[in-house]
Amino acid sequence: MARAAGVSPATVSRALSGGPVSAELRKKVEKAVKAIGYRPNLSARRLRSQNTKTIGLVVADIRNPFFTAVSRVVEDMAYAQGMRVVLCNTDENPEREAFYLRSMQEERVTGLILAPTETTLHKLEKDPLLEVPVVMVDRYLASSRYDAVALDNVQAARVLVEHLIASGKKRIAGLFGNSSRTGQERYQGYAEAVTKAGLPVLGQFIRPYTSDAESALRQLWASEKPDAIIASNSLTAGGILRAVKALKLRIPEDLAVAAFDNEPWASLVEPGLTVIAQPVDDIGHAAMQLLSDRIQNPGLQPRTVMLGGELIVRGSSATG
Amino acid sequence: MARAAGVSPATVSRALSGGPVSAELRKKVEKAVKAIGYRPNLSARRLRSQNTKTIGLVVADIRNPFFTAVSRVVEDMAYAQGMRVVLCNTDENPEREAFYLRSMQEERVTGLILAPTETTLHKLEKDPLLEVPVVMVDRYLASSRYDAVALDNVQAARVLVEHLIASGKKRIAGLFGNSSRTGQERYQGYAEAVTKAGLPVLGQFIRPYTSDAESALRQLWASEKPDAIIASNSLTAGGILRAVKALKLRIPEDLAVAAFDNEPWASLVEPGLTVIAQPVDDIGHAAMQLLSDRIQNPGLQPRTVMLGGELIVRGSSATG
DNA sequence: TTGTACGCGTTATCAG
DNA sequence: CTGATAACGCGTACAA
Numbered sequence: 057m058a059r060a061a062g063v064s065p066a067t068v069s070r071a072l073s074g075g076p077v078s079a080e081l082r083k084k085v086e087k088a089v090k091a092i093g094y095r096p097n098l099s100a101r102r103l104r105s106q107n108t109k110t111i112g113l114v115v116a117d118i119r120n121p122f123f124t125a126v127s128r129v130v131e132d133m134a135y136a137q138g139m140r141v142v143l144c145n146t147d148e149n150p151e152r153e154a155f156y157l158r159s160m161q162e163e164r165v166t167g168l169i170l171a172p173t174e175t176t177l178h179k180l181e182k183d184p185l186l187e188v189p190v191v192m193v194d195r196y197l198a199s200s201r202y203d204a205v206a207l208d209n210v211q212a213a214r215v216l217v218e219h220l221i222a223s224g225k226k227r228i229a230g231l232f233g234n235s236s237r238t239g240q241e242r243y244q245g246y247a248e249a250v251t252k253a254g255l256p257v258l259g260q261f262i263r264p265y266t267s268d269a270e271s272a273l274r275q276l277w278a279s280e281k282p283d284a285i286i287a288s289n290s291l292t293a294g295g296i297l298r299a300v301k302a303l304k305l306r307i308p309e310d311l312a313v314a315a316f317d318n319e320p321w322a323s324l325v326e327p328g329l330t331v332i333a334q335p336v337d338d339i340g341h342a343a344m345q346l347l348s349d350r351i352q353n354p355g356l357q358p359r360t361v362m363l364g365g366e367l368i369v370r371g372s373s374a375t376g
Numbered sequence: 377m378a379r380a381a382g383v384s385p386a387t388v389s390r391a392l393s394g395g396p397v398s399a400e401l402r403k404k405v406e407k408a409v410k411a412i413g414y415r416p417n418l419s420a421r422r423l424r425s426q427n428t429k430t431i432g433l434v435v436a437d438i439r440n441p442f443f444t445a446v447s448r449v450v451e452d453m454a455y456a457q458g459m460r461v462v463l464c465n466t467d468e469n470p471e472r473e474a475f476y477l478r479s480m481q482e483e484r485v486t487g488l489i490l491a492p493t494e495t496t497l498h499k500l501e502k503d504p505l506l507e508v509p510v511v512m513v514d515r516y517l518a519s520s521r522y523d524a525v526a527l528d529n530v531q532a533a534r535v536l537v538e539h540l541i542a543s544g545k546k547r548i549a550g551l552f553g554n555s556s557r558t559g560q561e562r563y564q565g566y567a568e569a570v571t572k573a574g575l576p577v578l579g580q581f582i583r584p585y586t587s588d589a590e591s592a593l594r595q596l597w598a599s600e601k602p603d604a605i606i607a608s609n610s611l612t613a614g615g616i617l618r619a620v621k622a623l624k625l626r627i628p629e630d631l632a633v634a635a636f637d638n639e640p641w642a643s644l645v646e647p648g649l650t651v652i653a654q655p656v657d658d659i660g661h662a663a664m665q666l667l668s669d670r671i672q673n674p675g676l677q678p679r680t681v682m683l684g685g686e687l688i689v690r691g692s693s694a695t696g
Numbered sequence: 697t698t699g700t701a702c703g704c705g706t707t708a709t710c711a712g
Numbered sequence: 713c714t715g716a717t718a719a720c721g722c723g724t725a726c727a728a
Contacts, residue, residue, distance in 0.1 A: 057721090064699045069723055078697060093505070095481045099422040100721035103704050108419065113463075119448050124439050131438070131465055140479070143433075143463045145451055159460070161415045185413070266640065297644050320586065321641030324617050377705085384715045389707055398713060420705035423720050 061088035072096060102164070111347065112160035112168045114144040114153065115193075116236070120264075121290055121319055122336060123171065126193060129340025130169060137348070139166065148235040148264075150175040157186060167347040169193055174237050189350040191343050195237040196360060203350055205342040205361040209238055212332045212365035213245030213286070216314050219330070219367060220284045221253050223375045225312055229282035231272055231292050234261035242288050242316065258282055262292070269295025270302075277303060277311075284312035284373070290319045297325060313372040316365075327371025335363050381408035392416060422484070431667065432480035432488045434464040434473065435513075436556070441610055441639055442656060443491065446513060449660025450489060457668070459486065468555040468584075470495040477506060487667040489513055493555050509670040511663050515557040516680060523670055525662040525681040529558055532652045532685035533565030533606070536634050539650070539687060540604045541573050543695045545632055549602035551592055551612050554581035562608050562636065578602055582612070589615025590622075597623060597631075604632035604693070610639045617645060633692040636685075647691025655683050 058065040061084050071077045071085035088094065102108045111134050115123040131141045142163065144156040153176045160168055167189040172180065174195075180186060181197055189203075196204030213230075220228050230246045233239030239261060247257050258280050262268045269292040276282060277299075287293035293315035305311050307327060315322075318333035342361045350356055378385040381404050391397045391405035408414065422428045431454050435443040451461045462483065464476040473496045480488055487509040492500065494515075500506060501517055509523075516524030533550075540548050550566045553559030559581060567577050578600050582588045589612040596602060597619075607613035613635035625631050627647060635642075638653035662681045670676055 065722075066699060066701095066724080067697090069721095070698090073723085076697065081698080093507075095478070097423070097484060097721050098482045099419050099428065099484060100704090101723080102419040103417070103423050103706090103720090104722045104724090106704070117448070118438070118451070119441075119444050121439075124444050127463070128437070128439050128465060131463060135464075140483070141463050143447070143451055143461050144455075145448060158415065162418045163460070164417060164419060294640050294644065301644070319641070320614050321639070321644065324614065324621070324641065324645045326646045385706075386708085386715060386717095387713090389705095390714090393707085396713060401714080417705050420720090421707080423704090423722090424706040424708085426720070 057088065057092065057094050060092050060094070061085045106164075108164045108166055109139045110142060110163060110165045111139055112142050112144065112156075112163065112165040112170075114146060114156050114160070114168065115171045116148045116173075117145050118143065122194070122317055122334060125336035126340040126343065129337055130344055133341065133344040146173070148173050150179075161186070161188070164188075167191070167351050169343050169347060171195055171236075173235050174240070177237060189347055189354065191347045191350070193339065193343050197237070198360075199358075200360070201358055203346040203359050205339055205346060205363070206238070207332075207334050207339070207365050208362045209241035210245035210248070212316070213242040214249045215365070215367050216286055216316075216330075216332050217246050217249035218253075219369065220286070220312055220314060220373055221249070221255070223284075223308075223312060223373055225284035226255060227258065227280065227282045227284070228255060229276055229280060229285040230259035230288070231269055231285065231296070232259060232261050232288040233264040233292070235264070239264070239288050246286060264289055264291055266291050266295040266298065269293075270299040273299040274303070277305070282311065284308075284314070287313070287315035290315060290317040290322075293317070293329065293331075297329075307372050308374050312374075318366075318368055322368075323370065325372075327374070330370045330373035331368050332365035333368050334365055338363055377408065377412065377414050380412050380414075381405045426484075428484045428486055429459045430462060430483060430485045431459050432462050432464065432476075432483065432485040432490075434466060434476050434480070434488065435491045436468045436493075437465050438463065442514070442637055442654060445656035446660040446663065449657055450664055453661065453664040466493070468493050470499075481506070481508070484508075487511070487671050489663050489667060491515055491556075494557050494560070497557060509667055509674065511667045511670070513659065513663050517557070518680075519678075520680070521678055523666040523679050523681075525659055525666060525683070526558070527652075527654050527659070527685050528682045529561035530565035530568070532636070533562040534569045535685070535687050536606055536636075536650075536652050537566050537569035538573075539689065540606070540632055540634060540693055541569070541575070543604075543628075543632060543693055545604035546575060547578065547600065547602045547604070548575060549596055549600060549605040550579035550608070551589055551605065551616070552579060552581050552608040553584040553612070555584065559584070559608050566606060584609055584611055586611050586615040586618065589613075590619040593619040594623070597625070602631065604628075604634070607633070607635035610635060610637040610642075613637070613649065613651075617649075627692050628694050632694075638686075638688055642688075643690065645692075647694065650690045650693035651688050652685035653688050654685055658683055 134141050146152040171194045192204035232243045314330040318331045322329040454461050466472040491514045512524035552563045582592050634650040638651045642649040
């Protein structure tokens with residue numbers, strides 16, 4: 057490139073990065089850029105500057121609408137700051153997580169946004185093998201060494217259950233994801249609420265897939281005969297509705313249903329699905345904000361941003 | 377690292393990449409790796425090897441379930457080949473597309489998977505400023521210079537419309553995305569089918585957002601009084617169902633509805649949404665396969681993989 | 697203002 | 713089998 061423009065490499069570098077260059081030479085460089093279709097080499101630039109301007113986004117599965125929404129916000133904010141986003145799906149598999157975290161280290165990412173499994177969450181807390189800025193999303197430990205942003209799951213689950221109790225439900229079941237802290241916290245809020253009301257605890261942990269939720273509900277219906285059920289996420293909710301349809305149960309008369317995540321279809325299914333809406337945009341925004349802050353100032357005390365959910369009542373939980 | 381292990385850089389490189397090294401020195405290197413938590417620097421590796429092992433994925437919006445599904449498959453296959461995926465959302469905005477394509481060039485991506493707007497699609501065909509392997513996804517031009525994989529949109533739309541005609545519908549409307557070739561093709565298949573049956577063409581192009589679809593249907597219902605409508609994608613379908621609900625129309629008696637994309641909720645809404653299911657996994661798989669082939673052999677003739685959709689009939693289009 | 701020289705961390709080539 | 717050396721493309725201190 058330098059010789060294509062007939063100037064020194066240094067001049068090219070300066071011209072392209074707005075350094076002090078005479079108008080004449082600047083023209084020469086710009087002309088050469090167009091002539092040969094020159095594009096600066098980011099690998100070289102990163103190696104030299106020791107700044108990759110890359111953020112790693114490691115989530116369980118981008119098809120989970122929650123992560124989809126978060127990733128979109130993260131990508132928007134990243135590119136607004138001239139950063140790129142590398143996407144990783146771990147399928148809640150600690151081995152894949154370990155692999156990706158190693159990769160992100162080799163990538164020398166500027167920062168990392170991570171929704172870890174319970175396993176990895178504890179491992180990272182014990183020995184902090186990541187020396188890059190990290191923000192946990194959706195899952196976190198109290199008084200962690202890492203920044204985190206998440207829904208107040210315990211509180212949100214409690215609100216959801218109390219709503220069902222207020223609707224007169226007496227046998228409230230719950231299906232919770234078995235691999236993430238999120239599921240545990242929502243279970244906790246659920247269990248506290250039903251216990252406090254003197255109702256039985258009918259919660260169980262399942263893999264967060266539609267089919268697992270479907271069969272779990274069938275079993276539950278054949279044994280415990282709940283009159284209401286809450287789902288820890290939208291995939292599980294889908295499975296429940298599928299089973300409800302197959303069993304020809306009426307909602308909410310036979311079974312009230314409520315869930316987490318206000319998917320677009322929540323208002324389209326009959327009679328409308330009651331949900332806790334997560335502020336996904338705010339969560340993504342907070343994650344990037346925490347990350348930017350920490351990148352600028354690594355010495356910061358770890359911060360946890362806890363956001364509230366919004367209860368949206370629809371027909372699926374209407375007073376019986 | 378080299379001096380931490382007490383050997384030469386070359387030996388470190390060989391040891392880590394399985395080259396010919398004595399067992400003794402290999403131990404030394406491995407020990408040093410653990411001791412200092414060494415991770416190879418990918419920027420340096422890429423600069424030196426001129427191989428970034430990175431694929432760029434440029435789509436309109438990762439929140440569109442079609443792209444979500446494709447991206448998941450792409451990411452899976454990429455990492456199975458030791459490649460990373462950089463994600464870009466263009467919002468169907470040609471300027472953002474241009475920006476990202478430039479970025480991907482600077483990134484020296486090994487390959488590019490791209491769902492371009494109509495604008496960019498034509499521009500790239502005219503002057504091929506991308507000299508990396510490119511696979512178009514979801515949108516493409518006939519006899520293009522690029523590889524492509526997509527649904528046979530004309531055919532699929534025709535099938536969908538013919539199904540509605542067979543159900544006795546006489547005034548079939550259609551809402552199609554206004555920014556992508558996909559919308560145009562589906563319109564074409566729609567128009568052909570209704571014309572052939574001697575029915576009026578009530579199709580229109582809208583921005584592919586839920587709210588636009590909602591107001592479009594309200595207007596349509598107030599003027600053309602269709603007895604059926606098809607939606608070019610799942611967001612548009614959602615808007616239609618929302619408006620239908622607000623207008624208290626009965627499906628399918630007042631208005632039959634059919635759409636593209638078999639989202640999980642399609643079977644959950646009453647009375648079930650008739651759709652053309654896109655083979656999203658196959659599409660993602662084919663895209664990566666085409667890309668791998670072209671990376672291995674850049675001289676290949678451009679290929680277009682056209683996949684068929686599957687008509688899934690549900691209650692929303694039941695014979696009136 | 698401009699050019700020269702060096703180094704970022706790696707791999708490939710070439711001697712030894 | 714191993715080490716010195718060069719080069720990938722860029723940015724920057726330093727000299728001119």
